[in-house]
Amino acid sequence: YESLSVGELANKLGKEPSEIIKKLFMLGVMATINQELDKDAIELICADYGVEVEEEVRIDVTDLEIYFEESEEQDAELTERPPVVTIMGHVDHGKTTLLDSIRDTKVTQGEAGGITQHIGAYQIEVEGKKITFLDTPGHAAFTTMRARGAKVTDLTILVVAADDGVMPQTIEAINHAKAAEVPIIVAVNKMDKPTANPDRVMQELTEQGLVAEDWGGDTIFVPISALKGEGIDQLLEMVLLVAEVGELKARKDINARGTVIEAQLDRGRGSVATLLVQDGTLRVGDPIVVGNTYGRVRAMINDIGRRVKEAGPSTPVEITGLSDVPQAGDRFVVFEDEKTARQIGEARAGEALQEQRVEKTRVTLDNLFDQM
Ligand code: GTP
Ligand code: MG
Numbered sequence: 001y002e003s004l005s006v007g008e009l010a011n012k013l014g015k016e017p018s019e020i021i022k023k024l025f026m027l028g029v030m031a032t033i034n035q036e037l038d039k040d041a042i043e044l045i046c047a048d049y050g051v052e053v054e055e056e057v058r059i060d061v062t063d064l065e066i067y068f069e070e071s072e073e074q075d076a077e078l079t080e081r082p083p084v085v086t087i088m089g090h091v092d093h094g095k096t097t098l099l100d101s102i103r104d105t106k107v108t109q110g111e112a113g114g115i116t117q118h119i120g121a122y123q124i125e126v127e128g129k130k131i132t133f134l135d136t137p138g139h140a141a142f143t144t145m146r147a148r149g150a151k152v153t154d155l156t157i158l159v160v161a162a163d164d165g166v167m168p169q170t171i172e173a174i175n176h177a178k179a180a181e182v183p184i185i186v187a188v189n190k191m192d193k194p195t196a197n198p199d200r201v202m203q204e205l206t207e208q209g210l211v212a213e214d215w216g217g218d219t220i221f222v223p224i225s226a227l228k229g230e231g232i233d234q235l236l237e238m239v240l241l242v243a244e245v246g247e248l249k250a251r252k253d254i255n256a257r258g259t260v261i262e263a264q265l266d267r268g269r270g271s272v273a274t275l276l277v278q279d280g281t282l283r284v285g286d287p288i289v290v291g292n293t294y295g296r297v298r299a300m301i302n303d304i305g306r307r308v309k310e311a312g313p314s315t316p317v318e319i320t321g322l323s324d325v326p327q328a329g330d331r332f333v334v335f336e337d338e339k340t341a342r343q344i345g346e347a348r349a350g351e352a353l354q355e356q357r358v359e360k361t362r363v364t365l366d367n368l369f370d371q372m
Contacts, residue, residue, distance in 0.1 A: 004042055007033045013049055023048060064289060064348065067333045068257055076251035081313035082123065082130035083243035084152055084276065088173035089159030090166075094189040098159055098226035099135050102236070105229055119274040120262040121316030122303040126236045131243070132276070132314045134261060151180065152259050152276055155242055157235070158210075159187050162196035162223070166204035174208050183246070185220045185238050186210060192225040250313030255334035256282035260290060260326045261316060271295075271322040275311075275332055282317065282334065283310045287341035291330025292352040294345020295322040296338060324349065 006024070010017040010033075017033045023045055024031045031037070037045075046052065087095045103122055123132045134153065156177045160170055177184050186205060188198045202212050202221060211217020220238050224231030256277050263273035273290060275282065282288075286297045298321030302308050311317040323345070326332075335341040 003036045003038055005033070006031050006035050006037060009037060009042060009045060013046070013051060015049070020045060064291070064331050064333060064344070067289070067335075067344070068331050076253045078249040078251055079313075081248050081250040082132050082315075083154040083239060083246070083248055084132045084134065084278075084314055085155050085157060085239060086134045086153045087157045087159060088177070089189075090161070090164070090169040090173075093159045093161040093164065093167075093170075094226040095159050098157070098187065098189065098224070098232075099133060101226045101229050101232055102133065105232060119301070119303055119316060119318045121274060121276060123315060124236075126233075126240060129240055130314070131236065131239055132316060134276070134316075152261075152278070153180070153182050154246060154248055155239060156182050156184055157187050157239070158184050159189050159226075160201050160205070161190045162188050162198050162201055163190050163193045165197070165200050166208065171208060174210065183242055184210060185222065185235070185242060186212075187226075187231075187235055188221055188223045189226050191223045191230065192228050198223055248314075250279045252281050252312050254280040255336065256280035256286065256288075256311075257331070257333045258282075260328055260330040260332060262328050263326050263330075265325050266320075269320045271325045272318060272320055273322060273326055274316055274318045277311050277313055277315050277317065279313055280334070281310050281312050282315075282319075286334045287336075287338040288319075288322075288332055288334050289341050289345045289348065290322055290332040291326035292345075292348045293322050293324035293326050294341050294349075296341075297321050 004012070006020050007017050010020045013020075021031050021033070024041070027041075027044060029041065087099055089095050102124060118135075121132060121134045123130055125131075156173070158170065158173055158177070160166060174184065186201075188201050190196055191198065198221075202215065205219070205221075206212070206215065206217070210219040212219055212221045214221070220242065222231055222235045222238055224235055226232075257280060258276045258278035261274040261276050263271065266272045271293070275290070282297065282300070284297050284300055288295060288297055297319050299319070300308050300311060301318045302311070303316055308317065335344070
Protein backbone atom coordinates (compact mmCIF):
# COMPACT_ATOMS: atom_id res chain seq x y z
CA TYR A 1 0.00 0.00 0.00
CA GLU A 2 1.23 3.42 -0.92
CA SER A 3 -0.62 4.95 2.03
CA LEU A 4 -3.28 4.10 4.59
CA SER A 5 -4.93 6.07 7.36
CA VAL A 6 -4.44 4.99 10.94
CA GLY A 7 -8.04 3.81 11.05
CA GLU A 8 -7.70 1.74 7.90
CA LEU A 9 -4.49 0.14 9.10
CA ALA A 10 -6.07 -0.73 12.45
CA ASN A 11 -8.96 -2.27 10.61
CA LYS A 12 -6.68 -4.39 8.45
CA LEU A 13 -4.68 -5.58 11.45
CA GLY A 14 -7.82 -6.21 13.50
CA LYS A 15 -6.66 -3.84 16.24
CA GLU A 16 -8.11 -0.82 17.93
CA PRO A 17 -7.07 2.49 16.36
CA SER A 18 -6.13 3.76 19.80
CA GLU A 19 -3.61 0.94 20.08
CA ILE A 20 -2.00 1.97 16.79
CA ILE A 21 -1.94 5.59 17.86
CA LYS A 22 -0.21 4.53 21.07
CA LYS A 23 2.39 2.56 19.14
CA LEU A 24 3.00 5.49 16.86
CA PHE A 25 3.42 7.69 19.90
CA MET A 26 6.09 5.31 21.22
CA LEU A 27 7.81 5.65 17.88
CA GLY A 28 7.74 9.38 18.27
CA VAL A 29 4.86 10.07 15.90
CA MET A 30 1.81 12.00 17.00
CA ALA A 31 -1.12 10.74 14.97
CA THR A 32 -4.89 10.95 14.74
CA ILE A 33 -7.23 8.27 13.44
CA ASN A 34 -7.57 9.92 10.03
CA GLN A 35 -3.89 10.54 9.58
CA GLU A 36 -2.39 9.08 6.41
CA LEU A 37 0.62 6.87 7.09
CA ASP A 38 3.36 6.40 4.57
CA LYS A 39 4.84 3.09 3.52
CA ASP A 40 7.65 3.20 6.06
CA ALA A 41 5.35 3.88 8.98
CA ILE A 42 2.98 1.12 7.89
CA GLU A 43 5.88 -1.31 7.66
CA LEU A 44 7.14 -0.36 11.11
CA ILE A 45 3.78 -0.94 12.74
CA CYS A 46 3.22 -4.19 10.91
CA ALA A 47 6.68 -5.45 11.85
CA ASP A 48 5.79 -4.72 15.46
CA TYR A 49 2.80 -7.04 15.13
CA GLY A 50 4.82 -9.59 13.25
CA VAL A 51 2.78 -9.04 10.10
CA GLU A 52 4.50 -8.97 6.75
CA VAL A 53 3.46 -6.30 4.31
CA GLU A 54 2.65 -7.68 0.95
CA GLU A 55 3.39 -5.24 -1.81
CA GLU A 56 0.45 -4.79 -4.06
CA VAL A 57 1.44 -5.15 -7.69
CA ARG A 58 -0.03 -2.03 -9.10
CA ILE A 59 1.57 -2.02 -12.52
CA ASP A 60 -0.29 -4.00 -15.12
CA VAL A 61 2.56 -5.44 -17.14
CA THR A 62 0.40 -5.60 -20.19
CA ASP A 63 -0.44 -1.92 -20.26
CA LEU A 64 1.90 -0.55 -22.89
CA GLU A 65 0.78 2.99 -22.16
CA ILE A 66 2.55 2.80 -18.82
CA TYR A 67 5.86 2.02 -20.47
CA PHE A 68 5.15 4.64 -23.08
CA GLU A 69 4.71 7.26 -20.39
CA GLU A 70 7.56 5.99 -18.26
CA SER A 71 9.88 6.57 -21.13
CA GLU A 72 8.64 10.15 -21.30
CA GLU A 73 10.22 10.79 -17.94
CA GLN A 74 13.66 9.71 -19.02
CA ASP A 75 16.28 12.33 -18.67
CA ALA A 76 17.88 13.29 -21.94
CA GLU A 77 18.60 16.38 -23.93
CA LEU A 78 15.66 17.76 -25.87
CA THR A 79 16.33 18.73 -29.45
CA GLU A 80 14.19 20.18 -32.19
CA ARG A 81 12.28 17.65 -34.24
CA PRO A 82 10.49 17.94 -37.59
CA PRO A 83 6.73 18.59 -37.61
CA VAL A 84 4.40 15.73 -38.49
CA VAL A 85 1.73 16.94 -40.87
CA THR A 86 -1.53 15.44 -42.14
CA ILE A 87 -3.69 16.65 -44.98
CA MET A 88 -7.45 16.75 -44.63
CA GLY A 89 -10.36 17.98 -46.66
CA HIS A 90 -13.52 17.14 -48.57
CA VAL A 91 -13.62 14.41 -51.23
CA ASP A 92 -11.98 15.48 -54.50
CA HIS A 93 -10.68 18.74 -53.13
CA GLY A 94 -7.13 17.65 -53.97
CA LYS A 95 -5.55 15.97 -50.94
CA THR A 96 -3.82 13.22 -52.88
CA THR A 97 -2.74 15.60 -55.64
CA LEU A 98 -1.21 17.89 -53.03
CA LEU A 99 0.62 15.04 -51.26
CA ASP A 100 1.98 13.84 -54.60
CA SER A 101 2.91 17.32 -55.67
CA ILE A 102 4.84 17.96 -52.45
CA ARG A 103 6.62 14.64 -52.73
CA ASP A 104 7.45 15.03 -56.40
CA THR A 105 8.87 18.49 -56.03
CA LYS A 106 10.76 17.85 -52.83
CA VAL A 107 11.73 14.27 -52.30
CA THR A 108 13.38 13.41 -55.57
CA GLN A 109 15.39 16.63 -55.76
CA GLY A 110 17.69 16.08 -52.84
CA GLU A 111 17.71 12.32 -52.85
CA ALA A 112 18.64 11.41 -56.37
CA GLY A 113 18.47 7.72 -57.02
CA GLY A 114 15.98 7.06 -54.31
CA ILE A 115 12.79 5.32 -55.29
CA THR A 116 9.86 6.64 -53.36
CA GLN A 117 8.29 3.81 -51.55
CA HIS A 118 4.76 3.84 -50.34
CA ILE A 119 5.07 3.37 -46.61
CA GLY A 120 2.20 5.60 -45.52
CA ALA A 121 4.40 8.53 -44.70
CA TYR A 122 7.28 10.47 -46.15
CA GLN A 123 9.73 13.15 -45.22
CA ILE A 124 10.86 16.13 -47.23
CA GLU A 125 13.42 18.84 -46.70
CA VAL A 126 12.84 22.54 -47.23
CA GLU A 127 15.68 24.98 -46.64
CA GLY A 128 17.49 22.41 -44.56
CA LYS A 129 14.46 21.70 -42.41
CA LYS A 130 12.57 18.45 -42.49
CA ILE A 131 8.82 17.96 -42.58
CA THR A 132 7.10 14.60 -42.18
CA PHE A 133 3.85 13.97 -44.02
CA LEU A 134 1.49 11.18 -43.16
CA ASP A 135 -0.24 10.09 -46.30
CA THR A 136 -2.85 8.01 -44.60
CA PRO A 137 -6.17 9.73 -45.17
CA GLY A 138 -6.34 12.52 -42.64
CA HIS A 139 -9.63 11.35 -41.23
CA ALA A 140 -8.39 7.84 -40.64
CA ALA A 141 -5.25 9.14 -39.05
CA PHE A 142 -7.27 11.24 -36.67
CA THR A 143 -10.10 8.90 -35.86
CA THR A 144 -8.37 5.56 -35.41
CA MET A 145 -5.33 7.05 -33.80
CA ARG A 146 -7.22 9.42 -31.60
CA ALA A 147 -9.53 6.66 -30.52
CA ARG A 148 -6.45 4.94 -29.15
CA GLY A 149 -5.26 8.11 -27.54
CA ALA A 150 -2.26 8.39 -29.78
CA LYS A 151 -1.47 11.85 -30.91
CA VAL A 152 0.73 11.80 -33.95
CA THR A 153 0.00 14.98 -35.87
CA ASP A 154 1.43 18.36 -35.03
CA LEU A 155 -0.33 20.26 -37.73
CA THR A 156 -2.97 19.73 -40.38
CA ILE A 157 -3.34 21.24 -43.81
CA LEU A 158 -7.00 21.72 -44.63
CA VAL A 159 -7.50 21.53 -48.38
CA VAL A 160 -10.51 23.42 -49.69
CA ALA A 161 -11.20 23.57 -53.41
CA ALA A 162 -11.68 27.20 -54.42
CA ASP A 163 -14.36 26.23 -56.95
CA ASP A 164 -16.38 24.21 -54.47
CA GLY A 165 -15.98 25.87 -51.08
CA VAL A 166 -16.66 24.47 -47.64
CA MET A 167 -18.33 21.07 -47.75
CA PRO A 168 -19.49 18.59 -45.07
CA GLN A 169 -16.14 16.82 -44.78
CA THR A 170 -14.38 20.17 -44.58
CA ILE A 171 -16.36 20.90 -41.45
CA GLU A 172 -15.75 17.40 -40.14
CA ALA A 173 -12.03 17.88 -40.64
CA ILE A 174 -12.10 21.18 -38.77
CA ASN A 175 -13.88 19.53 -35.87
CA HIS A 176 -11.38 16.68 -35.75
CA ALA A 177 -8.45 19.05 -35.75
CA LYS A 178 -10.01 21.24 -33.10
CA ALA A 179 -10.78 18.28 -30.86
CA ALA A 180 -7.20 17.09 -31.19
CA GLU A 181 -5.93 20.64 -30.64
CA VAL A 182 -3.96 20.51 -33.84
CA PRO A 183 -3.32 23.82 -35.60
CA ILE A 184 -4.82 24.23 -39.08
CA ILE A 185 -3.31 25.82 -42.16
CA VAL A 186 -5.81 26.34 -44.97
CA ALA A 187 -4.71 25.51 -48.51
CA VAL A 188 -7.17 27.07 -50.93
CA ASN A 189 -6.71 24.68 -53.82
CA LYS A 190 -7.55 24.64 -57.53
CA MET A 191 -6.71 28.31 -57.89
CA ASP A 192 -5.90 27.62 -61.55
CA LYS A 193 -9.57 27.05 -62.30
CA PRO A 194 -11.47 29.96 -63.85
CA THR A 195 -14.32 29.30 -61.43
CA ALA A 196 -12.05 29.60 -58.40
CA ASN A 197 -13.53 31.87 -55.76
CA PRO A 198 -11.13 32.16 -52.81
CA ASP A 199 -13.14 34.94 -51.17
CA ARG A 200 -16.06 32.61 -50.85
CA VAL A 201 -13.83 30.01 -49.17
CA MET A 202 -12.60 32.64 -46.73
CA GLN A 203 -16.14 33.74 -46.03
CA GLU A 204 -17.40 30.22 -45.45
CA LEU A 205 -14.47 29.29 -43.24
CA THR A 206 -14.97 32.44 -41.19
CA GLU A 207 -18.37 31.03 -40.34
CA GLN A 208 -16.54 27.94 -39.07
CA GLY A 209 -14.30 30.02 -36.85
CA LEU A 210 -11.28 30.03 -39.15
CA VAL A 211 -10.63 33.70 -39.86
CA ALA A 212 -7.88 34.58 -42.30
CA GLU A 213 -5.05 36.84 -41.18
CA ASP A 214 -6.00 39.30 -43.93
CA TRP A 215 -9.38 39.56 -42.30
CA GLY A 216 -8.05 40.15 -38.81
CA GLY A 217 -7.99 36.52 -37.72
CA ASP A 218 -5.09 34.21 -37.02
CA THR A 219 -5.58 31.41 -39.53
CA ILE A 220 -3.04 31.11 -42.31
CA PHE A 221 -4.56 30.78 -45.79
CA VAL A 222 -2.37 29.85 -48.75
CA PRO A 223 -3.74 29.87 -52.30
CA ILE A 224 -2.36 26.92 -54.24
CA SER A 225 -2.79 24.77 -57.30
CA ALA A 226 -1.81 21.26 -56.31
CA LEU A 227 -2.16 20.19 -59.91
CA LYS A 228 0.21 22.82 -61.30
CA GLY A 229 2.50 22.82 -58.27
CA GLU A 230 1.82 26.51 -57.59
CA GLY A 231 1.96 27.92 -54.09
CA ILE A 232 3.52 24.76 -52.69
CA ASP A 233 6.69 26.53 -51.55
CA GLN A 234 4.69 29.18 -49.69
CA LEU A 235 2.57 26.48 -48.12
CA LEU A 236 5.62 24.58 -46.88
CA GLU A 237 7.13 27.79 -45.56
CA MET A 238 3.99 28.35 -43.52
CA VAL A 239 4.17 24.79 -42.21
CA LEU A 240 7.68 25.45 -40.96
CA LEU A 241 6.59 28.74 -39.45
CA VAL A 242 3.75 27.17 -37.49
CA ALA A 243 6.04 24.30 -36.46
CA GLU A 244 8.58 26.77 -35.15
CA VAL A 245 5.96 28.46 -33.01
CA GLY A 246 5.04 25.04 -31.62
CA GLU A 247 8.65 24.44 -30.48
CA LEU A 248 8.48 20.74 -31.22
CA LYS A 249 11.04 18.82 -29.24
CA ALA A 250 12.12 15.24 -28.71
CA ARG A 251 15.09 13.33 -27.34
CA LYS A 252 17.43 11.50 -29.63
CA ASP A 253 19.30 9.63 -26.94
CA ILE A 254 16.62 7.40 -25.48
CA ASN A 255 15.03 4.16 -26.59
CA ALA A 256 12.48 4.86 -29.26
CA ARG A 257 8.74 5.04 -28.79
CA GLY A 258 6.02 6.04 -31.20
CA THR A 259 2.98 4.94 -33.16
CA VAL A 260 2.12 2.51 -35.94
CA ILE A 261 1.07 4.29 -39.13
CA GLU A 262 0.15 1.19 -41.07
CA ALA A 263 0.97 -2.51 -41.12
CA GLN A 264 0.35 -5.56 -43.21
CA LEU A 265 1.44 -9.10 -43.83
CA ASP A 266 3.91 -9.43 -46.69
CA ARG A 267 4.34 -12.80 -48.30
CA GLY A 268 8.08 -12.67 -48.43
CA ARG A 269 8.94 -10.45 -45.50
CA GLY A 270 6.28 -11.38 -42.99
CA SER A 271 4.85 -8.68 -40.74
CA VAL A 272 5.71 -5.26 -42.14
CA ALA A 273 4.89 -2.14 -40.16
CA THR A 274 5.42 1.55 -40.80
CA LEU A 275 6.30 3.23 -37.54
CA LEU A 276 6.50 6.88 -36.77
CA VAL A 277 9.29 7.40 -34.27
CA GLN A 278 8.01 10.14 -31.99
CA ASP A 279 10.76 10.17 -29.42
CA GLY A 280 14.20 8.62 -29.17
CA THR A 281 16.07 6.72 -31.84
CA LEU A 282 14.98 3.38 -33.28
CA ARG A 283 17.76 1.02 -34.32
CA VAL A 284 18.10 -2.25 -36.14
CA GLY A 285 18.27 -5.00 -33.51
CA ASP A 286 16.13 -3.16 -30.96
CA PRO A 287 13.81 -5.35 -28.85
CA ILE A 288 10.40 -3.83 -29.37
CA VAL A 289 6.79 -4.23 -28.28
CA VAL A 290 4.32 -2.99 -30.87
CA GLY A 291 0.66 -3.09 -29.89
CA ASN A 292 -0.08 -6.71 -29.11
CA THR A 293 3.00 -8.04 -30.77
CA TYR A 294 6.73 -7.85 -30.30
CA GLY A 295 10.05 -8.78 -31.81
CA ARG A 296 13.41 -7.43 -32.70
CA VAL A 297 13.81 -4.86 -35.48
CA ARG A 298 15.26 -6.99 -38.25
CA ALA A 299 15.49 -4.43 -41.03
CA MET A 300 14.45 -0.84 -41.52
CA ILE A 301 13.58 0.88 -44.77
CA ASN A 302 13.00 4.60 -45.11
CA ASP A 303 10.46 6.41 -47.27
CA ILE A 304 12.65 6.31 -50.34
CA GLY A 305 13.24 2.59 -50.10
CA ARG A 306 16.71 2.74 -48.60
CA ARG A 307 17.89 0.47 -45.85
CA VAL A 308 18.73 2.45 -42.73
CA LYS A 309 20.26 1.46 -39.41
CA GLU A 310 18.56 4.06 -37.28
CA ALA A 311 15.65 6.49 -37.30
CA GLY A 312 15.33 9.56 -35.08
CA PRO A 313 12.33 11.59 -33.88
CA SER A 314 9.52 12.32 -36.41
CA THR A 315 10.98 9.82 -38.88
CA PRO A 316 8.75 7.25 -40.54
CA VAL A 317 10.33 3.84 -41.19
CA GLU A 318 9.13 0.49 -42.30
CA ILE A 319 10.29 -2.35 -40.11
CA THR A 320 10.27 -6.13 -40.26
CA GLY A 321 10.92 -8.61 -37.49
CA LEU A 322 7.63 -8.58 -35.58
CA SER A 323 5.96 -11.85 -34.70
CA ASP A 324 2.53 -10.59 -35.73
CA VAL A 325 0.85 -7.72 -37.57
CA PRO A 326 0.01 -4.71 -35.36
CA GLN A 327 -2.73 -2.18 -36.11
CA ALA A 328 -2.58 1.44 -37.20
CA GLY A 329 -2.59 3.62 -34.13
CA ASP A 330 -0.90 1.03 -31.90
CA ARG A 331 1.90 2.31 -29.72
CA PHE A 332 5.38 0.90 -29.80
CA VAL A 333 8.06 0.98 -27.14
CA VAL A 334 11.66 -0.23 -27.36
CA PHE A 335 13.02 -2.09 -24.37
CA GLU A 336 16.54 -2.46 -23.11
CA ASP A 337 16.58 -6.23 -23.27
CA GLU A 338 14.82 -8.77 -25.41
CA LYS A 339 13.55 -10.79 -22.47
CA THR A 340 11.45 -7.94 -21.11
CA ALA A 341 10.11 -7.15 -24.56
CA ARG A 342 9.17 -10.78 -25.07
CA GLN A 343 7.49 -11.10 -21.68
CA ILE A 344 5.39 -8.00 -22.17
CA GLY A 345 4.70 -8.85 -25.80
CA GLU A 346 3.61 -12.38 -25.02
CA ALA A 347 1.42 -11.24 -22.16
CA ARG A 348 -0.24 -8.68 -24.40
CA ALA A 349 -0.68 -11.14 -27.24
CA GLY A 350 -2.25 -13.64 -24.84
CA GLU A 351 -4.60 -11.05 -23.46
CA ALA A 352 -5.63 -9.94 -26.94
CA LEU A 353 -6.33 -13.54 -27.91
CA GLN A 354 -8.44 -13.95 -24.81
CA GLU A 355 -10.45 -10.87 -25.70
CA GLN A 356 -10.94 -12.15 -29.21
CA ARG A 357 -12.26 -15.44 -27.89
CA VAL A 358 -14.70 -13.69 -25.61
CA GLU A 359 -15.83 -11.58 -28.54
CA LYS A 360 -16.26 -14.61 -30.77
CA THR A 361 -18.30 -16.43 -28.17
CA ARG A 362 -20.51 -13.43 -27.87
CA VAL A 363 -20.96 -13.24 -31.60
CA THR A 364 -21.81 -16.91 -31.83
CA LEU A 365 -24.42 -16.53 -29.12
CA ASP A 366 -25.87 -13.52 -30.89
CA ASN A 367 -26.03 -15.49 -34.11
CA LEU A 368 -27.75 -18.27 -32.29
CA PHE A 369 -30.44 -15.96 -31.05
CA ASP A 370 -30.76 -14.40 -34.47
CA GLN A 371 -31.61 -17.77 -35.88
CA MET A 372 -34.22 -18.53 -33.31
P1 GTP B 1 -10.35 11.77 -52.33
O1 GTP B 1 -9.12 11.01 -51.98
O2 GTP B 1 -11.28 11.02 -53.21
O3 GTP B 1 -11.05 12.34 -51.14
O4 GTP B 1 -9.93 13.06 -53.22
P2 GTP B 1 -8.67 13.97 -53.03
O5 GTP B 1 -8.99 15.07 -52.09
O6 GTP B 1 -7.48 13.16 -52.78
O7 GTP B 1 -8.59 14.66 -54.45
P3 GTP B 1 -7.60 14.32 -55.63
O8 GTP B 1 -6.24 14.76 -55.31
O9 GTP B 1 -7.80 12.91 -56.03
O10 GTP B 1 -8.17 15.31 -56.73
C1 GTP B 1 -9.48 15.18 -57.23
C2 GTP B 1 -9.52 15.77 -58.63
O11 GTP B 1 -9.22 17.16 -58.58
C3 GTP B 1 -8.51 15.13 -59.56
O12 GTP B 1 -9.08 15.01 -60.84
C4 GTP B 1 -7.38 16.16 -59.60
O13 GTP B 1 -6.65 16.14 -60.78
C5 GTP B 1 -8.13 17.45 -59.44
N1 GTP B 1 -7.30 18.48 -58.82
C6 GTP B 1 -6.60 18.39 -57.68
N2 GTP B 1 -5.93 19.54 -57.45
C7 GTP B 1 -6.22 20.36 -58.47
C8 GTP B 1 -5.83 21.69 -58.80
O14 GTP B 1 -5.06 22.36 -58.12
N3 GTP B 1 -6.35 22.21 -59.95
C9 GTP B 1 -7.21 21.52 -60.74
N4 GTP B 1 -7.66 22.12 -61.83
N5 GTP B 1 -7.58 20.27 -60.47
C10 GTP B 1 -7.10 19.69 -59.35
MG1 MG C 1 -7.24 11.12 -52.30
